[in-house]
Structure formats: C-alpha cells, structure tokens
Amino acid sequence: MAESDAYANLVLPGLLRERGISGRDAAFATELTYGTLRLRARYDAVLSTCTRDRPLGSLDPEVLDLLRLGAHQLLGMRVPSHAAVSETVALTREVVGPAPTGMVNAVLRTVGETGPDAWLERLGAEADPDGTDLVARLSVLESHPDWITRALRQSLLTEGVEEPDRDLTELLRAHNLSPRVALVARPGLVELDELAAQCRRLADQEPERGRFSPYALVPGAGDPGRLPAVRRAAAGVQDEGSQLVALAVAGAPVEGTDQQWLDLCAGPGGKAALLGALARERGAGLLANEVAPHRAELVRGSTAAVADSVEIRVGDGRDLGREMPERFDRVLVDAPCTGLGALRRRPEARWRRSPGDLGTLGRLQRELLAAAVEATRPGGVVGYVTCSPHVAETRLVVEDTLRRGDTELLDAAAVLTEISRSDPGLQGPYAQLWPHRHGTDAMFLALLRRR
Template sequence: MSPEGRGERPRRQHRPNRAHRSNGAHRSNRTHRPDRSRLTAFEVIRRVAESDAYANLVLPGLLRERDITARDAAFATELTYGTLRLQGRYDAILAHCTRGRALEDLDPEVLDLLRLGAHQLLGMRVPVHAAVSQTVALTRHVVGPAPTGMVNAVLRTVAETPLQTWLDQLAAEAEDDVARLSVAESHPVWVTRAMRQSLLSELEAAPGRSSDITGELATLLAADNRPPRVALVARPGLIEPDDLADQVEAQTRQRPARGAYSPCAVVPGAGDPGRLPAVEAGAAGVQDEGSQLVALALAAAELEGRDERWLDLCAGPGGKAALLGALAAGRDCRLLANEVAPHRAGLVRGSTAAVPAGTVEVRIGDGRSLGAEQPGEFDRVLVDAPCTGLGALRRRPESRWRRSPADLATLGSLQRDLLTSALEAVRVGGVVAYVTCSPHVAETRLVVEDTLRRSGGAQLLDASEVTRTVAVSDPDLTGPYVQLWPHRHGTDAMFLALLRRTA
C-alpha cells in the first residue's frame, strides 16, 4: 500500500507538483473515484471515436458545463489533445507491454484508458504512482473492476522504461525512415509518405533548398504535434489591428505580438479570445495566419478590367468569407458566399454579420453547379475546397487517424469539379484562388494541373509573388504555388494557387 493509502505523509520526491494536485494526484486510493479532469478527457476521446466528433468542439463545452477552470482545465486539455496526437506512438509502446495480447483485442474503452495513462507517464510530468492509480480508478469507474489489474500491470510496465529508450527501441524495429518517423512522431505511414512527397516536389521546384528531406520531414511531423498558437484577425474597416491589440492587452495585461506575415493578425498569447469585445461584435475573429494570407492574396491579385463581384464558392464556416467581405466593403464590391450545407451557411451568416449590410449575400447551393448557373459573372473567386485537412493536424489531431488514402479519390473528384465550376463562374481577366488546408500533392498541384489541362482558357499566376505583396515579412516561398508549413511559418499547411481566366 502506498504512503497515501496508509495515511502517511508522502516523501517529498513523490509529491505531485501544484499543477496536478487539484487533478486528484494527491488523493487517497481508498476513494476509487476519478477526478473530473481525467474523466472529461476520457469522455471526449470516446466521443471522438464513437461519433466522429472533433475534440476542439467537444472539450470546451464539457469544461464549461462542469465548471472546470484554470489548472484543472489546462490538465484536461493537455491530456485530451496529447493523447490524441500521440496515439500511434503510445499504441506501439503499449503493444510491447500487454504480454502478447493484441491491442485490437482489447475493449476500445480499455485501450483509450491505457493511452491516457501512457500520456501521463511519458508525455506529462505526472508521478508514476499518481498516473497509475488515477487511471486505475478511472477504469473502475467507467468500465468496472475486471480490467483494473491488467491496466495497472500494463502501465507499470510502460513506466519502467524512459521515453527516449522506448523511442530508440521502436526506431530499431522500423523498416525504413518513413516507418521510424511515423511511429516516433505518431503519424500514419501514408500521411508521412504524403508529407515527404510534398517536400520533395518543392525541392524539385527550388533546387537551392536543403536536400535533407528526412531531417525536414522529422521537423514537420514534430511541429504537427505542438499546439498551435492562437491568431486573431482584425477585419479591415471593422477594427484596426492596434485597437484589437489594445483590447487583448486590457484583458491579459500583456501587449500581444503582431502577426509574422499577415498585416491583419494579432497573436494574443493568453486570455480568452471569445470574450474580447471585437470578437463578440464580429469585427475580429480567430483565424490562422495562413488562412488570412490566402484570402488577402486573392484580394490583392491583379485583375484585367472591373472589380465589383466576388464569390466564395465553399464559404462555410465563414472565416475567409468574413475577411473577404470586410475587404469587399472597403472597395464597394459585393461578395456572394455560397455553401452547400444549410447549417454551415448559418455559420457564414454569423461570421459575416458585422460586415456592412448589403455587402455579403449568403447562398445555399452546390458549388459544382454555380459556374454553369452564373457563368462569367464574378471578378474574383475563392475555392476553399473540402480536403483531408492534413495541414491542420496541430488543430485537429484526431484527423490523422480518421482519414485514409481512400478519401483522396472522392475528394479529388470533388476538388476538380469545384475548381472547374469556379473557372466557369469567373469572367475573362478575373482570378480564381484554389485553396486547401492540405499539402498532399494529390489535393494541391495535381488538381490544379489536371483542371487546367481539362478546361483550357486559364493560366497559372505566380501566387508566391502576390503573397509577398501582402505579407509584412518575406515568407520564403518558391512559386508559382504557395505552400505554407507549420515548421517553417508557424501556420497551418495552407496551399494556394492563383489562376486567371484567359478565354
């Protein structure tokens, strides 16, 4: 029995640090009741697995509902996201500790409990006795007593070996660099191969870049496992970036940084963005700098002729539409925001509500048919195409386990149809921006090149040159495409191609 179980004062070296005391790390094993933070993390992970929910949408609501705040909320957040991000790594380690029992033979709830325990042991500064005893208590609470002995034994086996030793062992077992990096940085092998191919295609376009693809790939995958910084967008004409920074400073008592690339970006570093007056009013919003840049680049691209009507072909949930709408209002232009899903169209209306009345019209319809219905009517068109989301794995870590190579065929056909429709909808001399939050070549340059060959009557512009004109510092892009990266730019891996219709 532990010193806590005997009621003795624990030795100093075994005391949990203050960040974890309120999460049950100091509680007696006699209660067997899990603390709320661990229980909340478990419930989020189960919802992700059972109903395809997104953790970043489920977790905040549960924290508010249960009034979990401050350190407890931070603990639950790290436990949830860290376990999801590093699931592949932990599964490889756990497979060595289950005494020959395959992980797929375990009940899904028990496997998730083991992953949560492994992250506490190997990814967080939780003492061994606290991580094991609290995970066992959580197991008893949500599953029952039967698996508690196995959970205890497996986690104690995990704890016997330091993380780096585990990683060295897994690396020695890997068949090649891709497999080694996949397990070490917890990405499916097919995703790692896709990232490597995208880096290689960039190298072909810019031979002067470093040719250490394996080293850069490792850096990229590691960046995917770090939580992204929150960036705010000050929507032009609705609020100035300095005024938004003043609101952040009033909330956090710290002057926020400005964006590294977007002139509209403010990086708060702390605080609750949702409670800022400008965000509540819709004059500002939470938006990754990469997302801001691609919208700004479309608005800055040189046109031949008029500049009056803009189109966002796949507008939901509305972040880019709100930024484009604010820019359009400043130029006396109009934006049609099209969205096929009614509930997402409602989000677009909410996102653009602060834009001056009459600037943005929200339409519910299939973007694939809009070009035929309104041919040649628009001067600027954004195609923010549905994709695998591999560029936003920092933000939605569960996506890496939810997607598969089979998705590429369905999405690729949709992406080509949407881009074709956009080229029909734009007038001669107008510009189309094709955007994805994925660096996969099958969703980026191959879509653009195939559509150009099939449709004719359009030319590829140098999107990197246009992006440099709007960026506040040089993002070091190779062109003619823009590919942003979390490890180079600190943004999501956004892709941008600009096309001008010529006939």
C-alpha cells in the same frame, strides 16, 4: 468523440465550459486530450510491448483509450507514476467497471518503468533496425500513419526542399505541438491597436503582431471569445495561413472590373469574413456560398459585421458555374480536403483519413474548381485553396484544370509575398505554407486567371 465522429477542437471547449472546468484543470484536460490523440501511434507501440500476449486490437476500445491516456501522463506529461497509474485505474473502474483494473494497473506500471527517452530509442530501433527506413521510424516516433508520412515527404520533394528528410522530421514534430491562437483584425471594422488593447485588458499580457499577415495578432492567454471585437465579429480567431491565402486572392491583379466576389465553399466563414471586409472597403460585394445549411449559419455569424456587403447562399457550389456564368471578378475555392495541413489542430484526422479519401475528394475538388472557372469572367481571378499539402489535392488538381485551356497560372507565391509583412521564402508559381517553417497550417494556394 469517437462515437460522434466529432473533432476534439470543436467538442472539448464546450465540454469544459459545461462542467465549469477552467484554469489549470482545463489546461491539464486539454493537454491530456490533444496529446493522447496526437501521439496515439507512439503510445500504441509502447503498450504493445507491455500487454505481452494480448494484441491491442483484442482490448475493449474504452480500455485501450484509458491505457493511452495513462501512457501520455507517464511519458508525455511527466505526471508522477503513482498518480498517473492510480488515477487511470480509478477512471477505468468508473467508466468500464472493476474487471480490467488489474490489467490496466499492471500495464501502466510496466510503461512507467522505462523513461520517455529510452522508449523512443527502443521504438526507433524496432521500427527501423537497419537505419534505412526513415519513414517507418518517424511514423512510429512522431505518430503518423505511414501513408501520410510518405505523402508529406513527397510533397516536400515536390517543393524542391534541399534537405527533405530534415524537413520531414521537423514537419511531423510540428504537427505534435500545440499551435498558437491567432486573431484577425478585420479591416475597416477594428484597428490592430484597439484589438491589442482589448487583449491586454483580458489577460494582462502583451500580444504580438503576426509574422506575415498585416491583420494578425497573437493574443497570448485568455479566451478570445470574450473580446468585444470578436463578439461583434469585427475580429475573429483565424490561423495566419488562412488569412494569407484569403488576402492573396483579394490582392491578385484582375483585368477590368472588381465589383463582384465569390467564396464558393464559405463554411465556417473565416475567409468569407475577411474577404467581406476587404470587399466592403473597396465598394465590392461578396456572395458566400455554402452547401450545408448549418455551416451557412456559421458563415452568417462570422460575417455579421459586414452583412451589408455579404450575401449568403445555401447550395451546391458545383452548380454556380452553370447558374451564374462569367459573373464574378474574384472567386475563392477553399475546397474540401483531407485536412492534412491542420493536423496540429485536429490531430485525430490523421487516424480518420485514409488513402481512399483522395479519390472521392479529388473528383469533388476538380468539379468545384471547374465551376469556379465557369463563374469567373474573362480577366478575373480564381484562387484554389486547400488545407492540405498532398500533391493529389493541390498541384494535380490545378494542372488538370489548366489543361482545359481557358485559364492561365499566375504566380501565387509572388502575390502572397507582396501582401505579407515579411518574406515567407516561397518559390512560385504555387504558394505552399508549412507549420515547421511558417508557424501556420499547411495552406496551399494557386491563382488562375480566366482567359
């Protein structure tokens, strides 16, 4: 995955199916993969103390990854020490060769001599000896790069939370927990009761209603891809936060007609499918635009059940304002971003992103939002969404757009609260969801009306 730059959540399920791995073995492999990726910084700090005079950067990358896998078994999965060490040594011999097996054996035995709680106490003291640098301590203990920890703390402060340090601790810990799978029952295509019955037949477990989205269902066990409603695109796997922001864009008040909708950056298609179902119920149509042809095909699959109401366009969203000025009543801009709001699902993103990405993405986000405004008719609504709480990708982008003078800011928090099953406790005008508070990805939503 490191060589292909692919994400584990996209690659691992296919690898498990290809090798016929299921049940407990699949669960073990999944936890080993995700846990090692999430807690890499913590394990690197542990390993650094156990490799003595050999810096981790001097190790063969494959050997270092094997040591991380072994460390997670010892400290994160409570695999018996002898089993974790012997299996990792055997894997080293198979993948790399016999030369490093002695070192791997010695290092992991040293790791296993100290328990997980004692390691955390030691690492925390080393990272923050004076007890005054919470960011440094949490970055090691909860395994995030310093710049992300600081940015998330700033985002919490901007939201006006009463206890930002406590919230920051809970947020980082939430990033290291496996998220629950959520399904969306696309309106007009499948009823929640029918989808729940399919879930019960699949796994013999009682599914739960979503906490906020009126169309969300948490299925419990089983492969959602086997559900009949999912196979025919009447339902899909979609985080509840993703559902909520799409529903809010569809629920925001517009002045005048409400017939033509646009999803400017539609891939891979979850929000487009939900918007398409809602548009179909209201007699409207949706144009789903995606710049990458392969992602446009994913949109086509996601929206297959509402193909009569959804047109798919392959092209640069930045051109649509010029090509289709003042055409649409509702526009969603689900802008490309750092993805810092989805670190539960893509834990390796924290190691791949850098502060330098913010500049490039910021320009693109502003250009896409400007195009969306141009494509919206006066009285229409634009929803700006990112799966990142970083203020450089959220409020600052919107505030720069507002300075143009052709839009006004609506209360996105009020709209999102109105469509929710329970009060998410948001303070407007922006809506910012959080994993540790809402159990969703950290989705951001701003709503703008075109003047």
